[in-house]
Structure formats: structure tokens, C-alpha cells
Amino acid sequence: MKARVHVMLKNGVLDPQGEAVRHALGALGFDGVEGVRQGKVIELDLAAGTTEATVTEMCEKLLANTVIESYTIELV
Amino acid sequence: MKAAVIVFPGSNCDRDLQVALERAGADVEMVWHKDTELPSGVDLVAVPGGFSFGDYLRCGAIAANSPICRSLVAHVERGGYALGICNGFQVLTETGLLPGALRRNANLKYICKPVALRVEACETDYLTDYTAGQEVTVPIAHHDGNYYVDDAKLAQLQGEGRIAFTYVDNPNGSVADIAGVVSKNRRVLGMMPHPERMAEPSHGGTDGKAMFDGLMSAMALA
Numbered sequence: 001m002k003a004r005v006h007v008m009l010k011n012g013v014l015d016p017q018g019e020a021v022r023h024a025l026g027a028l029g030f031d032g033v034e035g036v037r038q039g040k041v042i043e044l045d046l047a048a049g050t051t052e053a054t055v056t057e058m059c060e061k062l063l064a065n066t067v068i069e070s071y072t073i074e075l076v
Numbered sequence: 077m078k079a080a081v082i083v084f085p086g087s088n089c090d091r092d093l094q095v096a097l098e099r100a101g102a103d104v105e106m107v108w109h110k111d112t113e114l115p116s117g118v119d120l121v122a123v124p125g126g127f128s129f130g131d132y133l134r135c136g137a138i139a140a141n142s143p144i145c146r147s148l149v150a151h152v153e154r155g156g157y158a159l160g161i162c163n164g165f166q167v168l169t170e171t172g173l174l175p176g177a178l179r180r181n182a183n184l185k186y187i188c189k190p191v192a193l194r195v196e197a198c199e200t201d202y203l204t205d206y207t208a209g210q211e212v213t214v215p216i217a218h219h220d221g222n223y224y225v226d227d228a229k230l231a232q233l234q235g236e237g238r239i240a241f242t243y244v245d246n247p248n249g250s251v252a253d254i255a256g257v258v259s260k261n262r263r264v265l266g267m268m269p270h271p272e273r274m275a276e277p278s279h280g281g282t283d284g285k286a287m288f289d290g291l292m293s294a295m296a297l298a
């Protein structure tokens with residue numbers, strides 16, 4: 001089984017990389033991009049039977065820094 | 077005074093930190109990240125600058141989960157001193173020993189230059205040889221030094237006088253110009269600027285030396 005973890009900066013935490021991407025899109029003529037947030041995706045190959053609770057623990061302990069980041073887990 | 081400098085793969089300020097501590101009078105032992113125990117009798121654990129584990133995942137995140145860091149946390153919980161500079165500051169926030177987190181610099185650039193810092197009115201042994209309000213020049217060298225705490229935590233840090241250094245001219249977007257903070261018991265200091273790179277005349281200045289000297293004299297009295 002696989003889990004896909006999406007890690008994003010929390011709302012309210014300024015994302016300078018997202019802002020830079022937004023500016024670049026504007027410079028390319030893409031009007032109407034009002035905000036860009038950049039995050040990361042981490043794919044985990046897991047042994048059968050690994051629970052979502054274990055993946056949550058992985059996120060809390062290592063994969064996300066919950067001071068500034070939020071995460072969502074997708075089991076696929 | 078006995079100090080340990082932790083060395084991770086990718087640390088690059090470990091020897092500078094060792095020399096600065098030794099010149100201030102400490103006995104310094106280098107400790108590899110895979111070690112599980114700190115040398116016995118260590119008073120201060122110093123976490124150096126660099127790019128531990130290539131900054132993979134997040135700066136300091138993998139280092140913070142290395143075997144030696146469990147001993148570091150236990151050392152701090154026993155009331156031991158810990159100093160984190162640059163990547164070391166990132167490691168200390170990732171372990172939870174210090175509040176907040178370090179984000180990518182607001183201008184997205186790696187910044188390497190001397191900056192003016194203001195010594196804040198923060199009661200901690202690290203600032204013994206400085207005076208509150210004093211301006212000092214110390215270099216920074218980082219890509220991810222943009223300090224973040226939420227408003228509630230910032231108010232707490234300000235209320236408790238736990239901000240040790242601020243930037244006179246904020247280079248990286250840090251909340252409230254914060255360059256360094258201390259723990260609640262004031263024995264853990266994390267800072268992005270590098271005092272060990274401004275610790276002898278050949279460095280172009282000695283403003284960082286007072287931090288090591290002041291800490292040593294305060295710890296000798298403790």
C-alpha cells in the first residue's frame with residue numbers, strides 16, 4: 001500500500017516561494033492568479049497493514065513541522 | 077567547563093565553534109551524531125552551523141531526530157546548557173527545545189554578510205558580557221533564517237524577555253526582527269548569526285567573542 005502525504009505551510013504563514021511563483025506567473029501574462037502556496041508531496045511505500053494512525057505519527061514526528069506546516073494523508 | 081560540539085554529516089562550523097569555545101576556556105569534545113550518550117560531565121552542548129543531512133526534508137529536521145539529540149534533550153531537561161547557531165538553531169527548534177521555526181528567507185536568497193544586531197534586555201548567562209541595547213556586528217550565512225512564531229507565542233516571548241538578539245535592519249523577514257531566542261529556563265540559546273565567526277581580530281571583528289567569554293564566566297560562578 002502507499003500513502004501520499006501533502007505538507008503545506010499553514011494559512012497565515014507567509015510563503016515566500018509561493019509569492020515568487022505568483023509574481024512569475026504574472027510576468028508571463030497569466031492574470032488573475034491571486035495567490036500561490038507551494039508545498040510538498042511525500043509518497044510512502046508501506047507494508048500491508050500499516051495504519052493511518054502510524055502515518056499520522058510519522059507526520060507529527062518528522063514529516064511535517066506542525067509549528068508552521070499542516071499535512072493531509074491520502075491512502076492510495 | 078566542559079562542552080560538547082555535535083557533528084552531523086554536513087556540519088561545517090563545528091571546528092570554528094570548537095576553537096571559539098576553547099579560546100574562551102572550555103574543554104571541548106566533538107561528538108558524532110550517531111553516538112547515543114554525551115561525554116560525562118558536559119555542561120554545555122553546542123550545535124554548530126552547516127547543512128546537516130543536506131537540509132533534506134527541512135533544515136535541521138533529520139538531525140533533530142538523530143540518536144545524539146535524544147541525549148541533548150535529556151541534558152536540557154536536566155537543566156544543562158545548550159547553544160545552537162544557524163543550523164544548530166534550526167535543529168533546536170525542530171527538537172522543540174526552542175519555540176518557533178525558521179522559514180526560507182523572505183527574499184528567497186542565501187544571505188552571507190555581517191549584520192548589525194541589537195542585544196535585547198534578556199536575562200541569560202549568554203549575554204553576561206553585553207549590555208542591553210548594545211549594537212554588535214556578527215555575520216549571518218543562511219538561506220532559511222526567517223524566524224516564525226505565531227502572535228500568541230511572540231507576545232509570550234516578549235513578555236518573558238526571551239528575545240536575546242534582534243536585527244537592526246531585518247535581512248530575512250523574521251517576525252519582530254528576531255535573530256535569537258532563549259528557552260524558558262534561559263539556558264538554551266538559538267541564534268542565526270555566527271558569533272564564532274567574529275571571535276578574533278583576524279575575523280575582522282571580535283563582537284562575538286563576548287558571548288563565549290561571558291557564558292564561561294557566568295557558568296564558572298554557577
